[in-house]
Amino acid sequence: MWEFVSERWQDIAYRAFQHTSLVVQALVLATVIAIAVALLVTRVKALEPVANAISAIGLTIPSFALLGLLLPLVGIGTLPSVLLVTFYATLPILRNAVVGLMGVSPLLMESAQGMGMSAFGRFLRVQLPLAWPVIMAGLRTSAQMSMGVAAIAAYALGPGLGQYIFTGLTQIGGQNAVPYAVVGTVGIIILALLLDAILLLVSRLTTSKGIRA
Amino acid sequence: MSTASTEAAEPRDARDTGEARSADRSVSGAEIVFDDVTKTYPGQTAPAVDSLSLTIPAGQVVMFVGPSGCGKTTSLKMINRLHEPTSGTITIDGEDIRSKDETELRRHIGYVIQGGSLFPHMSVRDNIALVPRLLGWDKKRVASRVDELLDLVGLSPERYRDRYPRELSGGQQQRVGVARGLAADPPVLLMDEPFGAVDPITRQRLQDELMSIQEELQKTIVCVTHDIDEAIKLGDRILILQEGANIAQYDTPANILAAPANSFVEDFVGSDSSLKQLALMRVSELDLHDAVTARVGDDGAEAARAARSARQGGVIVLDDKRRPAAWVGLREAERVGTLRASSRDLEVVDHRATLNDALDSMLAASHGGVLVTGRRDEFLGVLEFDTVTEHIQTLTREARTGESDEYAITPSEDELQDSSVEDDTGSGSKHGSEDDADPSRGEQA
Numbered sequence A: 001m002w003e004f005v006s007e008r009w010q011d012i013a014y015r016a017f018q019h020t021s022l023v024v025q026a027l028v029l030a031t032v033i034a035i036a037v038a039l040l041v042t043r044v045k046a047l048e049p050v051a052n053a054i055s056a057i058g059l060t061i062p063s064f065a066l067l068g069l070l071l072p073l074v075g076i077g078t079l080p081s082v083l084l085v086t087f088y089a090t091l092p093i094l095r096n097a098v099v100g101l102m103g104v105s106p107l108l109m110e111s112a113q114g115m116g117m118s119a120f121g122r123f124l125r126v127q128l129p130l131a132w133p134v135i136m137a138g139l140r141t142s143a144q145m146s147m148g149v150a151a152i153a154a155y156a157l158g159p160g161l162g163q164y165i166f167t168g169l170t171q172i173g174g175q176n177a178v179p180y181a182v183v184g185t186v187g188i189i190i191l192a193l194l195l196d197a198i199l200l201l202v203s204r205l206t207t208s209k210g211i212r213a
Numbered sequence B: 001m002s003t004a005s006t007e008a009a010e011p012r013d014a015r016d017t018g019e020a021r022s023a024d025r026s027v028s029g030a031e032i033v034f035d036d037v038t039k040t041y042p043g044q045t046a047p048a049v050d051s052l053s054l055t056i057p058a059g060q061v062v063m064f065v066g067p068s069g070c071g072k073t074t075s076l077k078m079i080n081r082l083h084e085p086t087s088g089t090i091t092i093d094g095e096d097i098r099s100k101d102e103t104e105l106r107r108h109i110g111y112v113i114q115g116g117s118l119f120p121h122m123s124v125r126d127n128i129a130l131v132p133r134l135l136g137w138d139k140k141r142v143a144s145r146v147d148e149l150l151d152l153v154g155l156s157p158e159r160y161r162d163r164y165p166r167e168l169s170g171g172q173q174q175r176v177g178v179a180r181g182l183a184a185d186p187p188v189l190l191m192d193e194p195f196g197a198v199d200p201i202t203r204q205r206l207q208d209e210l211m212s213i214q215e216e217l218q219k220t221i222v223c224v225t226h227d228i229d230e231a232i233k234l235g236d237r238i239l240i241l242q243e244g245a246n247i248a249q250y251d252t253p254a255n256i257l258a259a260p261a262n263s264f265v266e267d268f269v270g271s272d273s274s275l276k277q278l279a280l281m282r283v284s285e286l287d288l289h290d291a292v293t294a295r296v297g298d299d300g301a302e303a304a305r306a307a308r309s310a311r312q313g314g315v316i317v318l319d320d321k322r323r324p325a326a327w328v329g330l331r332e333a334e335r336v337g338t339l340r341a342s343s344r345d346l347e348v349v350d351h352r353a354t355l356n357d358a359l360d361s362m363l364a365a366s367h368g369g370v371l372v373t374g375r376r377d378e379f380l381g382v383l384e385f386d387t388v389t390e391h392i393q394t395l396t397r398e399a400r401t402g403e404s405d406e407y408a409i410t411p412s413e414d415e416l417q418d419s420s421v422e423d424d425t426g427s428g429s430k431h432g433s434e435d436d437a438d439p440s441r442g443e444q445a
Ligand SMILES: Nc1ncnc2c1ncn2[C@@H]1O[C@H](COP(=O)(O)OP(=O)(O)OP(=O)(O)O)[C@@H](O)[C@H]1O
Pocket: B041, B042, B044, B048, B066, B067, B068, B069, B070, B071, B072, B073, B074, B075, B226
């Protein structure tokens, strides 16, 4: 096992980097999308149940099935991987962003309006910072999940550690099957823990001291 | 159309007063006029505000009172266009508020609501600096303004400017809320139940502070309250509203107490108007008792001896700025040796506080009296419970027999004229200092 790792050290590190990079990019994209949709939902109240339904149902779609649907549309490689991961990453952030933005006291929002803040200023400087801890919690859930989903994306020849897992699976019974699968899985777990720690730190640094728990 | 008996003549007089004031003292406020304003919320048939016409004179404090749901908040929010009238116009200093961009308009109108509603993620400094920054003030000016305002509302800038709202007490938050409302020096300040969320003693202090701030700044303040006593205490005028923002009476506190326009007002103001008049009377109008004082650090036993020989039951300990620091009984003074500042809140009222407030404080106190302070919180004397009760008895007796005009429940027309003239020259208003007590109330008995 040790030999297996030390022989492929560079390749493992490179794949770990790719894996993380895929997840982080998808998370950034997902956060922007989720906040934009959540903002729309807070303005048009009728959309709230729709958004909630999408978050709930979306998470029940098996990622393999979704990937299967994507492949004929966008081919194989990096693009379907990014789309797949972004789709799943968006859902928990969306759910939390709706809860967070809606949870900001209407009294505060009206007070901001009464003081002469523009609609955009109120969103950017009052609503978003106050909802931020909740959104960040969604982001962390999302990051954990995305690590796993990104592994699935390897099936479409996407980048990352997922390919080790698939290689292990296709070589079942072979000499290196178990080390491949173990390195892929454990590697993803380690990355997930690291990313979570970093996000926790980011969350603390970007949340105002006045509302930190 | 909401017309009360006193209303027809009101706008003219009010405007005259406003002009006279602005001529000889720095009124920074602006006149607000409601002209036949109606507001019907979508989906409702009855208007929340029905043809309201009203003039709020520049530099005055007008209190909106009335039962829940009568349209106070709606009327207030139409001034800064948080609600738009269905019909009618509102002008500030003669200018239709709809002629301006709404965010621009709001930046020049202070807005303070219950609990202060500070932004919890912003420091005290950032909360206060918000509107000045929106207006593009430079950094230095913003910073000095923040400190100036914190001083104005009685919070030490060094200590409080970097705190977050959750690190403040309710009363302190409310103070910062007021500071934030005043930040860009707006001519008009709108307040919606500003002191509703704090305990009675704190509320009374905040009211006193608002009065002294107003004495200095002369803003036009429109303040909604549920509390008729607060309205009597703070208002130059009180607007009593009925369902649909119909005016039941719009007049000075003294006139409303003396001559309620109808039974609705009578009920609202409450039956015991001689007791209500306590809210029109300042602590400074009564005799204060001298007390034995000592400095922090003095010897307790010695102070106690001095108090005994003066037949006093306690010693008042002052700090180096003559502010009350402790109020100790004789035994305690002897026991502690060196006198120190007390960690407990003292029962202190400002000399401008009303007798009502003083009574409240006494009831919460353990000494049967309260300490009275003057400028810069310097100790003036002790107001004793007996002094107040005697005064009440005199009032009631005179009200019943009607044999003396001194505490006339119904001031004559002339007296009212007199007092309003006094008002204009800047002395003798009910916000005046102790030296110039209202002439219509006569000499101290
Ligand atoms: N945003 C709104 N939409 C619809 N109706 C409203 C709205 N705000 C107030 N109302 C209605 O308008 C009427 C007046 O309300 P308003 O808030 O002005 O009363 P208020 O005098 O401030 O009462 P309170 O003392 O309880 O604060 C009430 O009947 C209320 O139900």
